[in-house]
Amino acid sequence: MWNLMDTTMEEQKKYQNVTSRIATLEFEITEPNILSVDLLNDVExxxxxxxxxxxxxxxxxxxxxxxxLEELCRQSHMVTEILSAAEYSNEAIESGVVDPACLLEQIELQIARAKEEALSRKEILEKIEKWLVACQEEYWLEEYNRDDNRYTAGRDAHITLKRAEKVRVLVNKIPGKDLVKL
Structure with missing residues (x-):
């Protein structure tokens, strides 16, 4: 436990004589007061x-x-399957109603299931993301086409024209663009 809790060696040394005796048989303990009440209270x-x-x-x-788990579900657009808030409450854990190790195991299982589901949704989510980007570009193109000053030879106009050409190509590839407008 000390290693898990990052307890310093200095703190551990106070109990070295007790911890070294844990596996010792009774007749092997020869030091006086090794099991004194004060020492046992300190150990407790x-x-x-x-x-x-x-x-x-x-x-x-x-x-x-x-x-x-919540972040994984959010990224994958899944309904969060988190256990009820009562099960996660500190009071439930501290009172012993819920075993924290068991709760941790349940969360790990939920995370594993959510990762599987996220993997199965990955291709669809990527396509939706591409579609949303294309829709945003389409919106930009519409705004650009409404701009009366788009052909003026201002600064970086050639870059904007190139972008508009690329966006037109992209927008023409949007499936069902006439059916759905954001």
């Missing part, structure tokens, strides 16, 4: 501190995973 306090740190880290990880 350290274990409590580590459990609190673990709980905090798990909450951070859960929040990070929840945000990852």
């Amino acid at each position: 306090a350290e274990v409590s501190k580590l459990e609190q740190l673990k709980s905090i880290k798990l909450k951070e990880i859960l929040l990070k995973k929840k945000l990852e």
Whole structure:
């Protein structure tokens, strides 16, 4: 747990004599007061501190995973399948109603399912994105065609004319452009 919680070696050394004795048999313990009440109380306090740190880290990880799932669903235009807010609440986790490890596992499964679904939608989403870009370009072309000063020999006019030519070609490739206008 200390490694997971990034506990310094200095803090760990205070409990070295106890942790080294964990797997020791009773008759092998020869040092006096190695299991004194004060030392056991200190160890109990350290274990409590580590459990609190673990709980905090798990909450951070859960929040990070929840945000990852929401972002993945948003990018893929999927309805977020996130578990109910009651299951994610800190109170539910702290009270022991919900096991954080189990909750983390459920979120990981949801993320895996969402990634599969996103992969299956990728081709369609790319086509929609291209179509939306083409529609934006079509709008720009319409605005450009309404501009009475478009043929003046102003600065960078040749660049704008080239863009207009490219956009005309692109707009002519838009499927069903007469059917749907944004």
